Amino acid sequence: MRVAMVAAERSGDQLAALLLHGMRQRWSGLQASGIGGPLMQAQGFAARWSCDELTVRGLVEGVWAYRRISAIRRQLLADLLHQRPDVYLGVDASDFNLPLERQLNRAGIPAIQLVCPSIWAWRPGRVHAIRRSVRHVLCLFPFEPVLLERHGIEGTFVGHPVADLIALEPDQAAARQRLGLAPDDTVVALLPGSRVAEIAALALPFLHAARLMAQQRPQLRFVLPTHEGLRPALQQALLQTGMEERVQLVLGQAHTVQAACDVALVASGTATLETALHKRPMVIAYRMQWLSYWVANQQRRTPWIGLPNILCQQSLVPELLQDQVQPEALARATLAWLDDPAAVAQLRQRFTEMHLQLRQDMPARASHAIAQILAA
Incomplete structure (x- = not known):
């Protein structure tokens, strides 16, 4: 064959x-x-x-x-x-x-x-x-x-193959142990994308948002998974935002980070579905070259861009696009999940139903x- x-x-x-x-x-x-x-x-x-x-x-x-x-x-x-x-x-x-x-x-x-x-x-x-x-x-x-x-x-x-790979009940404690996190840490996953252009557009807003969250809640732990090709750009962004000591950069462990976190800030794409299958609340963000966005937006057929919202046909998680991708807005929407356990529980139920359908x-x-x- x-x-x-x-x-x-x-x-x-x-x-x-x-x-x-x-x-x-x-x-x-x-x-x-x-x-x-x-x-x-x-x-x-x-x-x-x-x-x-x-x-x-x-x-x-x-x-x-x-x-x-x-x-x-x-x-x-x-x-x-x-x-x-x-x-x-x-x-x-x-x-x-x-x-x-x-x-x-x-x-x-x-x-x-x-x-x-x-x-x-x-x-x-x-x-x-x-x-x-x-x-x-x-x-x-x-x-x-x-x-x-x-x-x-x-x-x-x-x-969807990712639904086969991810456990219906991800082991958060084991994931935290692999990352060196404490069981009682409050963990925010930063997922600004896997492409050079996405990192160029989203890394700084995500890290500035993390800095604002850290100022309001110093106990938060931030983890950012990536691959080797993007590490230099991300290290530069960490230095530029003064977050090199606050953000744990890890290689090749995106699913572990998603399982370990309490909430995620995620670039639109496959990572949003993966985060949903880990049953984690999230904020979806995306920003791209303005003409590319204008052309794409003219042909958009749904009110959402994030896969979890599209698949469930409902605004389950916030989406911030283009000019909305501001550190203050990203931080506010992310922290809101940590203050609403009832909403998180409902979200997990919807994500479990979606997981079963895709597996x-x-x-x-x-x-x-x-x-x-x-x-x-």
Whole structure:
């Protein structure tokens, strides 16, 4: 079984690595190559390019990187047409994957997309590109196959892999022990994102907010998880805000931090879903280049940008966007959760219901679906 895969960012790397693990249970001699990250490589994936080379945030930033990314896609297409895989799996990153998948399907190489492009949230016009490009869509959320079927696209709900990884009742005490935190500490997780542009936009506001919270409640403990590539920028931000002694910077332990915390300040993205699955209250924030935000906002289909609010179709947690991303507002909204245990208890119940719905053993279900698609 020869598989080509492309994951264009760290969250996709995590999804693809889990899928690769499930596929190896079904196809023991699996060979997988393409574009990916360290978690995929740990599963035996041969990465021609790192997923970090494709990571782009926002329309304007995408224009700046267009030539470089287009060159990578052309070279990958040529390689795949020369050494044809049995199947191509695009993992999220629809702007990169859909044009490539369309050409591969035309050449007789079946293309399957893991993660349905969020036509239910923004850019509904992409549904036509999906229909022209892919053989099948493996959907992480239960309402997506029905939506795709309305447009003549086949899809299968496979569940969200993060829901399989995270315990229904995360062990907060064990997580705190791993991080060197005391059982009775009040812990605030700072999650400003996993991309360079997100750190540039959100690290300083998050750290200034942490400084304000520390001034009001000196007993608070702050923990910020990240990866090696972002550590220098975050260390500079810590020095700039005078928070280097107050914020514990940890590498590669985002889930441990989410399990350990009492409340989280989170950049919009996959981390919001992970925090919800850990049953932790949060404040969601996002800020990006103004033109990119304006274009995206014109095509937004829901009143929310955070996955927990979108999935529950309710304003469960605060969202602060663009000019609202101010240290005072971030600090005030975060501290409010610590003062309202009844609201936290209700939130945990809603997040538990969501967790149960999304927990479907994605690697096994997706591998089974892929086998059925290829046998059809």
